[in-house]
Amino acid sequence: MIDFRQELDFDAEGPILAMEDLCKSYQLGATELRVLREINLAINSGEYVAIMGPSGSGKSTLLNMIGCLDRPTSGDYRLGGQSVSVLDDDDLSMIRGARIGFVFQSFNLIAQLNVVENIEIPMYYQGYSEHESAERAEELATMVGLGERLRHRPSELSGGQQQRVAIARALANDPLIILADEPTGNLDSSSGAEILMILDRLREEGKTLIVVTHDEHIATRAERVIRLFDGRIDKEEFNTR
């Protein structure tokens, strides 16, 4: 097995991820549904990028592509200088586990596991020792303000707390890229604000952050806003702070 921690050269000069004429289409009967069309995109390490666009414009599809959950129909996607198309399923799993942290709109915690156990999942697949992973999971839970709720089940937590667990879980393997698909979509404004503060903090720590959102307020926090329309990059805006 190749160790992608070494194979993918994330520290090299140039963008951490790059897409070249990337297309994704679905075959629906006789018609071809083109969800992403000729996407050309480069994101540098440590950038905070927001992806916006109307519903159905392909935001989630693009994010899944970046997160190696999906493969392009055509075009090239390079992650850390390595073309993803030559990698097999195990390699992609390895990259997802070690280099990428996912945060979903619907939290996606596992119901029968408690806070610590949920945070431990990515570490389990990376082969952490029992002691190491438990310790780190508790640390992360405390960091997102859930030090008092370590043994609670997701059903015993508020939406905001659940999303904080999800963020802690996304950070478990110390990933380079955090991908969040409408992380505040299911939250009220105050819990949403807390989540955004945590994301800001991650940005300051040097993580690459890519957030899909409908919220213009969130977009203003990002350095770059990519606007999708009908599967194409319609516009790119850079915010200066």
Next chain:
Amino acid sequence: MFIFRLKRTIKLGAKSLWMHRLRSTLTALGIIFGVSSVIAMLAIGEGASRDAQEKIAQLGSRNIIIRTIKPPEDQVAGGQQQTLMEYGLTYDDAERFQNGIPDVQVIVPNRRISQQALYRNRRVSLEVVGTVPWFPNISPTRIRFGRFLSTTDMHYKQGVCVLDERVVKELFAFDDPIGQAVKVGGDYYRVVGITTEQSKTPTSPELETKDATGAKKAAGANVGAMYVPLTTVKDRFGEMSMQISSGSGGTLERVELQEIIVQVQDVDMVMGTRQSVQTLLSRFHKKNDYEIVVPLELMRQAKDFQRIFTIVLGSIAAISLLVGGIGIMNIMMATVSERTREIGIRRALGAKKKDIVIQFLSETLILTLSGGLLGMALGALIPFFVTHFGQMRTVITGSSLILAFGISGAVGIAFGLYPAYRAANMDPIESLRHE
């Protein structure tokens, strides 16, 4: 690290099975009953076969037993109104075996006569066995006290006897039987020894139903055997046993010997000697008035029967385990589709297909192996009750336990693999979108 993962996997599997306790239990029941019935049936089968083997082995694997049987009516010469019926083995037969068959090493002719024995005011029915001093050599009967009949007893036609333990128990309440005189048919016999109980000798199955000699017929009512020198029996009861048979209008029956036991030197000679015995007898016996019982043959038949029994049992067990396995597969398919989203989450967080396969396969294995363990416990309990209440011998062999446990593991893998494979090959994105 491997231990940690194993521990985690088992903990996780146990947890999700525990979440659906009732469902898991019902699913495991199929395996529990399958495994326990395999163990129980094998134990009963093994017990029965060992019983049979031991009984037959007691007859002696080097022995050939030739018995007098009453010939079928229509074979009797003359047909109607027969007043005297002569049949059965003779002293001449014994002599011919001795001289005519080279492999014969020991020969034991027996007279068996049903009689009443009297000691003080006690009276029991027993079987007088007129035999020779070397009888114990070819029989499982062992001396407990005193001695067996001697050549001197034989030579001088002594009025001595050896009793078996059951007769002693019935006849002598508190007295020491050795040296006491027991009265049988008007004569007294001095007790010189006590032997172990006489073992019931099974006949070949096809002859079981046919009417055997009077002595044998009454054997059920007799408490045991009284061994007397053959010469003494000849002297006191006459050359032949006379019996008034109850059927066919008061026929008188004359039989010289009820039994001749022949022993050969080596097991390999048994079948050949049986053939010679058969040939010799058919030359001198016009009527079908004897049967030849070969314990070795019975032993082989018992083994064959056991093999068939095992095959039938195996098929039944296989079917029941198949049904159990299908039940498990069904539940695992349901579990996988219920937990589609969990699978998507795990895949997004770095689980490889292999990890998902291991997760679901180990869940199935936990289910079937714990079912197997419970089935083993239950399967060990059933034979215990069968032995206790059914008075049947049962033997649980280690190999049957290992087999049953192995089967439950194999069922887990065979029926868990497909659901696990389905789980692993689900598209992560689709799974994440699944409600």
